[in-house]
Amino acid sequence: IPDCSATPTTSRCGPTTFVAQGADAAFDAATYEIWGPLAVGARMVVIDKDTMLDPVALTGALTRHGITTLVLTTAVLNQVVAAQPDAFRTLRHLLFGGEAVNPDRVAQALAAGPPQRLIHCYGPTEATSFATWHLVEGVAEHGTVPIGRPVVNTSVHVLDERLNPVPAGVVGELFIGGPGVARGYLARPALTAERFLPDIFATAPGERLYRTG
Missing domain, CATH: 3.40.50.980 (Rossmann fold)
Known part of the structure; x- marks a missing residue:
């Protein structure tokens, strides 16, 4: 954990x-x-x-x-x-x-x-x-x-629809990264693909970002 x-x-x-x-x-x-x-x-x-x-x-x-x-x-x-x-x-x-x-x-x-x-x-x-x-x-x-x-070992990003960081004060969507992020939803591949994206900010391969909505 x-x-x-x-x-x-x-x-x-x-x-x-x-x-x-x-x-x-x-x-x-x-x-x-x-x-x-x-x-x-x-x-x-x-x-x-x-x-x-x-x-x-x-x-x-x-x-x-x-x-x-x-x-x-x-x-x-x-x-x-x-x-x-x-x-x-x-x-x-x-x-x-x-x-x-x-x-x-x-x-x-x-x-x-x-x-x-x-x-x-x-x-x-x-x-x-x-x-x-x-x-x-x-x-x-x-x-x-x-x-x-x-918290430690976690990243958060406020991004636009193209997954670019938005300036302070600009509305965007919150994404969460780090080892605490789940691997996806059981038996729901379409929803998993929609919500769990490759972490474009990570330095290690295979990391994920969760799109909070």
């Missing part, structure tokens, strides 16, 4: 790191929650689904088990912050992503007692698990939360 030891938190992980494992095994976030800690000698703590979806119960579990690293979808983050704004105050790292961010909820979490590092992650399933990250230290009024820069 190429990116598990190269995510924004694993360089700071070790035996005193407790990573919550709450995602279903079919969800790509579980790849990070399971293999991420095992790859760097950290610990994994399994938290059941009902607890993960109950803000009060989750807050208690984080404290009781000494959780230091937690991954949430943006929707669950919003739900928890609405009910328990200071739920994440004991964490070292909180990673969230999966859909457009509600800046008001993020600002609320930062004001109420944030984790040591609040990290907004972006990465489609085809780029298992995270492709970019942004350390959130504040939210400007009427602002947005960026998806940030690529």
Whole structure:
């Protein structure tokens, strides 16, 4: 799993790191929650689904088990912050992503007692698990939360319809490259050919770019 030891938190992980494992095994976030800690000698703590979806119960579990690293979808983050704004105050790292961010909820979490590092992650399933990250230290009024820069061993490119890089501020399509990119879709060769292209920026042969759409 190429990116598990190269995510924004694993360089700071070790035996005193407790990573919550709450995602279903079919969800790509579980790849990070399971293999991420095992790859760097950290610990994994399994938290059941009902607890993960109950803000009060989750807050208690984080404290009781000494959780230091937690991954949430943006929707669950919003739900928890609405009910328990200071739920994440004991964490070292909180990673969230999966859909457009509600800046008001993020600002609320930062004001109420944030984790040591609040990290907004972006990465489609085809780029298992995270492709970019942004350390959130504040939210400007009427602002947005960026998806940030690529994680280690990953590249991102904003390209036009001819696969040329576009200048800053110009609309383009996001492409992701690196060893975390999947090989394609099972038994769907036409869709694979449409979405997974040769990486024209790579130095090694056989590398692919994923067209995010």
